[in-house]
Amino acid sequence: MPIDAVLLDVGGVFVLPDHDHIFGAFERAGLAVDRSRLDRAHYEGAANLDHFTEGDPEIWRAYNRAYARACGVDDDDIPDAIEALFNEFSVSELWKRVVPGSRAALGRIAALGVRTAIVSNADGTVEERLREDAICQVGPGPGIAVDTILDSTVVGVAKPDPKIFEIALDRIGVPPERAIHVGDTPAADVVGARAAGVRPVLVDPFDLHPHRDVDRVRALDEVADLVAAANG
Secondary structure: OOOOEEEEOOEOOOEEEOHHHHHHHHHHOOOOOOHHHHHHHHHHHHHOOOOOOOOOHHHHHHHHHHHHHHOOOOHHHHHHHHHHHHHHHOOOOOEEEEOOOHHHHHHHHHHOOOEEEEEEOOOOOHHHHHHHOOOEEEOOOOOEEEOEEEEHHHHOOOOOOHHHHHHHHHHHOOOHHHEEEEEOOHHHHHHHHHHOOOEEEEEOOOOOOOOOOOEEEOOOHHHHHHHHHHHO
């Protein structure tokens, strides 16, 4: 079936936690980690969540535990690492490492003539941060123009609740069966999209989900290829 709309998550798709912030948090806790593991650690954390409830601290405790282990933290030091990460992830400026190639890939997707919507569990600032990072905005600006941006704090509903997808689809005038949603967290993005009748596409750059029954891509550029093939 042709694809008329691409809905996109933000964390893990366009941005990742800043390396200097994370490395500094571990360092202040007296923990040595390998910087080269930091990007993978985010996806390991997301992969470790078997359910998702926005605002539940236990969700982030599980994420931080998997994140720390992926960074090579010893089991005895995991509690200290979890607390260090909790403190650092409370900093709003943490998510500022732009995923290489993501902006250009969004440009490719938009150029295919499909509708585009950002659907993010965020703190009310995602639209401003996407513009500041020159990733995207609604209408003219420094980044790629998208049709709408949904921030869960602003609209009052968060993934995996299908309502946030329904709001996005209503705004852009596309039925769910003609849309895909691109995200990196199965428990939020895949579960939520399917509940809304939207086809999920999982960003899995480190092949962490080989047995999961879902379309997977290593990078956002592959989504442009997927859309082009479906609409060719």
